Amino acid sequence: MALNQSGWRPEMNAGGADDSTTFTGNRALMLEEPLLFEIGSTETTGVDFDEDTAAADLGPLARSAPIGLPGLSESETVRHYTRLSRQNYAIDLGLFPLGSCTMKHNPRLNEKVARMPGFADVHPLQPQETVQGAYAVIHELAEWLVTLTGMHAVAMSPKAGAHGELCGVLCIKAALAARGEDRRVLLVPESAHGTNPATAAFAGFTVEDIPANAEGRVDLAALEARLGPDVAGVMITNPNTCGLFERDLKAISDAVHAAGGYVYCDGANFNAIVGRVRPGDLGVDAMHINLHKTFSTPHGGGGPGSGPVVLSAALAPFAPLPFVTKDGDRFRLIEEENADEAHPDSFGRMTAFHGQMGMFTRALAYILSHGADGLKQVSEDAVINANYVLRNLQDLLDAPFAASGPCMHEALFSDKGLAEGFSTLDIAKGLIDEGYHPMTVYFPLVVHGAMLIEPTETESKAVLDQFIGALRSIALRAKNGDPALKSAPHFAPRARLDETLAARKPVLRWEG
Numbered sequence: 013m014a015l016n017q018s019g020w021r022p023e024m025n026a027g028g029a030d031d032s033t034t035f036t037g038n039r040a041l042m043l044e045e046p047l048l049f050e051i052g053s054t055e056t057t058g059v060d061f062d063e064d065t066a067a068a069d070l071g072p073l074a075r076s077a078p079i080g081l082p083g084l085s086e087s088e089t090v091r092h093y094t095r096l097s098r099q100n101y102a103i104d105l106g107l108f109p110l111g112s113c114t115m116k117h118n119p120r121l122n123e124k125v126a127r128m129p130g131f132a133d134v135h136p137l138q139p140q141e142t143v144q145g146a147y148a149v150i151h152e153l154a155e156w157l158v159t160l161t162g163m164h165a166v167a168m169s170p171k172a173g174a175h176g177e178l179c180g181v182l183c184i185k186a187a188l189a190a191r192g193e194d195r196r197v198l199l200v201p202e203s204a205h206g207t208n209p210a211t212a213a214f215a216g217f218t219v220e221d222i223p224a225n226a227e228g229r230v231d232l233a234a235l236e237a238r239l240g241p242d243v244a245g246v247m248i249t250n251p252n253t254c255g256l257f258e259r260d261l262k263a264i265s266d267a268v269h270a271a272g273g274y275v276y277c278d279g280a281n282f283n284a285i286v287g288r289v290r291p292g293d294l295g296v297d298a299m300h301i302n303l304h305k306t307f308s309t310p311h312g313g314g315g316p317g318s319g320p321v322v323l324s325a326a327l328a329p330f331a332p333l334p335f336v337t338k339d340g341d342r343f344r345l346i347e348e349e350n351a352d353e354a355h356p357d358s359f360g361r362m363t364a365f366h367g368q369m370g371m372f373t374r375a376l377a378y379i380l381s382h383g384a385d386g387l388k389q390v391s392e393d394a395v396i397n398a399n400y401v402l403r404n405l406q407d408l409l410d411a412p413f414a415a416s417g418p419c420m421h422e423a424l425f426s427d428k429g430l431a432e433g434f435s436t437l438d439i440a441k442g443l444i445d446e447g448y449h450p451m452t453v454y455f456p457l458v459v460h461g462a463m464l465i466e467p468t469e470t471e472s473k474a475v476l477d478q479f480i481g482a483l484r485s486i487a488l489r490a491k492n493g494d495p496a497l498k499s500a501p502h503f504a505p506r507a508r509l510d511e512t513l514a515a516r517k518p519v520l521r522w523e524g
């Protein structure tokens with residue numbers, strides 16, 4: 013609620029704070045914060061410029077009229093943004109149940125390593141002999157990724173999952189061109205992450221759906237029936253977005269290869285199978301790995317992604333430049349200037365330089381601190397945690413694929429069985445009052461009113477039990493039709509917003 017300049021609101025005349033309001037609008041340590049435009053003034057500033065010197069330095073570029081932005085003193089500015097930041101939710105505050113996102117704890121060790129001057133302060137244009145250590149990190153991480161996936165090579169430079177998809181699909185395109193074939197269709201299952209069809213279309217392919225079977229997996233017979241000389245390949249997410257392992261992937265790969273196509277695997281969910289399954293053994297030709305999901309590098313608002321792409325022997329010759337190679341005990345870059353001898357068939361470049369160095373150091377720190385046995389345990393624990401959530405909620409929330417066997421790293425529920433007029437959105441909003449970020453809602457599209465929950469391996473049983481308790485209580489309220497749930501959240505700084513209106517008619521200008 014907006015305060016006027018003095019923080020006083022007319023309704024307070026009646027006697028100040030009662031049980032539900034306070035003079036300030038604050039609720040104990042949850043501080044209400046007006047907009048900068050409401051509390052700042054064009055007359056106030058936290059810095060004291062010598063206007064003549066500034067103007068002299070800027071010359072003709074100096075501003076001729078005041079810009080009219082509100083200012084605050086330094087301490088008020090710091091408080092404003094700190095208060096706003098406290099209205100946020102973060103992985104360091106509590107469990108993040110988002111499915112299809114893998115919001116992992118970011119170990120502090122990773123951060124320490126990434127900030128070491130030898131990694132943080134190097135520049136991609138430095139002479140190669142001065143950055144041998146950084147190249148060694150890229151090379152060692154690349155070897156881990158190739159070993160863990162059982163693939164032939166890896167392109168390290170793509171900067172996110174979707175960017176990695178583009179890299180893999182461009183490799184497929186280049187391989188087809190080298191064979192002199194013009195195959196236009198990429199088959200993508202209904203349950204695919206939205207980036208898959210988007211990538212295929214962006215790379216110039218025509219996207220065709222493959223249906224899912226009743227179990228929530230790719231319908232093998234339907235896929236085989238569609239293969240032919242116009243099909244460039246398939247893009248399959250494994251484990252898929254219903255949280256299920258695609259058991260037929262080897263049969264799918266064999267059929268696609270026999271028909272002359274390539275297999276792209278979306279490996280964003282690799283954290284569910286790392287150390288247990290090698291996609292190379294399943295006939296995969298290209299797969300991106302989200303370092304920011306599987307290997308614990310910051311994610312979402314927290315930092316840039318990184319999406320290295322592992323490649324089969326068939327696609328490796330087309331991988332992008334530049335990349336690090338090892339000669340004896342020295343590392344060097346293969347770039348356009350020297351690619352002719354070493355890597356003549358590359359499709360080109362994905363990024364200006366070598367990729368996300370900060371993510372590489374974090375991912376390698378995570379891998380080395382876990383070791384091979386630790387990584388195997390990561391996937392086991394992630395799967396056990398998701399199954400614990402699934403089995404402790406399936407009596408209250410409809411779990412459409414609970415009968416398809418254990419889930420992988422995420423548990424999927426639908427809105428079936430809620431009271432008339434109650435929806436997935438009400439459950440998500442109720443979770444905010446309980447102090448949790450909501451789970452992923454309305455995705456995947458194959459399930460009505462989907463709720464997708466991924467706890468990750470880092471959450472303890474005690475944390476899961478509290479989350480399950482909160483969700484059970486909200487699910488019961490939604491089944492019993494508790495009207496208060498329809499207007500949740502009640503304890504958040506802002507109550508239920510009209511998100512559709514906000515998206516369709518955003519108000520982007522402050523008019524005081």
Ligand SMILES: *Cc1c(COP(=O)(O)O)cnc(C)c1O
Binds near residue numbers: 173174207302
């Ligand atoms: C997160 C995710 C992606 C996209 O990764 P970005 O790094 O966000 O581009 C693709 N596929 C699946 C299954 C994902 O979970």
